[in-house]
Amino acid sequence: TRQNRAVKILKKSEQDEEKLFLEVNILAKLSHPNIMQIYEFFDDNCNFYIVSELCQGGELFDMITDKGCFSEKDAAPIMKQLLSAICYCHQNNIVHRDLKPENIMLDSKKEKVPIIKLIDWGGARYFSKNKKMKKINGTPYYIAPEVLNEVYDEKCDIWSAGVIFYILLCGYPPFNGETDTEIMDAVRQGEFDFPDEEWSVVSKEAKELIKRMLTYNPKKRPSALELLSDPWFKKYESMTKDDKKLAKSALENMKRFKRNKQIEQATISFIVNQLVTKEERTELMKQFIAWDKNGDGVLSKEEIVLGYKNAYGSVDEDEIDNMIKRVD
Numbered sequence: 001t002r003q004n005r006a007v008k009i010l011k012k013s014e015q016d017e018e019k020l021f022l023e024v025n026i027l028a029k030l031s032h033p034n035i036m037q038i039y040e041f042f043d044d045n046c047n048f049y050i051v052s053e054l055c056q057g058g059e060l061f062d063m064i065t066d067k068g069c070f071s072e073k074d075a076a077p078i079m080k081q082l083l084s085a086i087c088y089c090h091q092n093n094i095v096h097r098d099l100k101p102e103n104i105m106l107d108s109k110k111e112k113v114p115i116i117k118l119i120d121w122g123g124a125r126y127f128s129k130n131k132k133m134k135k136i137n138g139t140p141y142y143i144a145p146e147v148l149n150e151v152y153d154e155k156c157d158i159w160s161a162g163v164i165f166y167i168l169l170c171g172y173p174p175f176n177g178e179t180d181t182e183i184m185d186a187v188r189q190g191e192f193d194f195p196d197e198e199w200s201v202v203s204k205e206a207k208e209l210i211k212r213m214l215t216y217n218p219k220k221r222p223s224a225l226e227l228l229s230d231p232w233f234k235k236y237e238s239m240t241k242d243d244k245k246l247a248k249s250a251l252e253n254m255k256r257f258k259r260n261k262q263i264e265q266a267t268i269s270f271i272v273n274q275l276v277t278k279e280e281r282t283e284l285m286k287q288f289i290a291w292d293k294n295g296d297g298v299l300s301k302e303e304i305v306l307g308y309k310n311a312y313g314s315v316d317e318d319e320i321d322n323m324i325k326r327v328d
Contacts, residue, residue, distance in 0.1 A: 004278075005039060008050040012043070020048060023121045026094055027052075032297045033285040034085040036105065036117040054278075055117050057106025060164075063114075064101055069171040069198070072206055076236035079165050080228065080295060081116045086161060087224035088297030089124075090154045097137045097147075098123040099160035101167065107282065115285055127154055140183040141173045145190050146218050155218040158227070162213025169206060170198040174214065190216040205232040228295035247311035250287050254323050 010020065027038045040051040060078070064070075070078075082104065089096060096103075098120065107115040123137045134150045136143075144159035146152040166174045174192035177183040192214065194207055209232045215221040276284075291299055291307040301324060308315050 004054045006052050006054040008052065010048045010050070012046060012048060015048065019122065023124065024050065026121055026124050026126075029092065030089065030094070032085055032088045033288050034081045034116050034118060034297075035088070036119045053117075055105035055107050055119075057109045057111075057114060059102050060104040060106065060116065061101035063106065064167060064171065070168045072169065072203060072232075073236055075165065075168045075206075076233060077113050078116055078168065079161070080233055081289065082118075082161055082164065083224045083228050084289070084292065084295035084297055085116075085118050086157050087228065087295055090157070090224060091296065093126050093128070094124055095127050095133070095154040096121065096124050096157050096160075098139060098142075099157055099164065100139050100142045101164060104164075107285075108278075111282070113286075115282060115289075129153075140180045140187070141175065143184070143187060144218070145188050145216065148184055148188055153218060155221045155223075158213055158221050158224060159218075161224075162210055165213060166192070166210050169202055169210075170195075190214070203232070205230075205235070208232075225294065225296055247287060247290070247307055250284065251308060251311060254327055255319070 024038065024041050027036075028041075031037070036055065037053045038050060039053070040049075042049050042051075082099075086096070086099075096118065099118075103118065103120040105117045105119050107117055125133070127133060132151045132153055134152075136147055136150060138144070138147055138156070138160070142160040142163045144152060144156040147156050163174060175183060175186040175190075177186055194202070199207070209227070209230050212222050212230070213227065288299070291303050293303050293306065294300075301320065304320055304324070305315055305317065308320060
């Protein structure tokens with residue numbers, strides 16, 4: 001395909017094969033702009049090989065180390081993308097269980113507003129709404145208190161995202177200690193504050209959002225979908241002239257799309273996923289994120305109508321209905 005890819009090579013002798021196959025199975029089912037995509041999985045006598053998209057922007061952890069802390073304006077698109085990926089996973093009954101800046105890659109260093117990619121799904125698993133998980137999984141700074149108590153559900157991901165948000169805005173974690181044991185003791189207590197030195201310049205809305213995400217009782221902790229409609233995110237939403245130009249281009253392509261035989265449709269899907277350039281994919285991902293107003297990782301008819309209005313100023317709903325039928 002002449003496309004650059006990343007290959008993760010794993011020695012068979014060192015792998016829990018059942019866990020690895022679960023990770024690959026989960027990733028193969030997920031299709032979201034902020035989740036690293038797997039293209040192929042194969043093996044030989046010695047190794048397993050996972051072929052995925054190549055992220056060249058480094059870890060979010062490195063970006064935090066370099067910057068010290070983020071402005072709210074810079075943190076907003078990162079948190080929106082992270083919560084969108086979490087929302088999409090939870091709606092597909094998948095929980096990550098090890099969210100941390102080291103497991104968030106930046107797609108490229110060139111972008112002014114970086115596109116993030118969630119990686120390392122080795123601790124992920126399918127969950128049932130009526131059944132609690134018990135196995136402790138995660139990293140001390142980011143682990144939720146209910147995970148340490150060995151009775152938890154998918155809301156543990158929301159807590160971890162809240163810790164990441166806190167760190168983005170000040171550069172240090174809300175729960176700290178000299179050792180892992182001390183850190184986990186602080187997490188069990190669940191008490192944190194906003195010291196004036198770093199937090200006096202942070203808005204009340206941002207602090208309230210962090211408090212919502214770090215709600216101690218998981219039953220009272222909001223879902224990712226609920227958090228995406230928080231007033232804090234609304235402050236930083238805007239559409240540029242370039243966004244509108246790209247929106248028109250994407251909508252024109254959707255209007256021209258014709259669904260023919262299955263083999264033709266499969267070929268088109270392959271071309272889109274395998275052969276478009278990284279730059280083209282990045283632009284399309286930006287447009288998807290801009291249209292996906294509620295952040296659930298899926299475009300509804302209502303969101304496409306709104307995108308159409310923003311691009312053209314008026315809407316032909318019959319045309320949109322026909323468009324959706326063609327591309328569904």
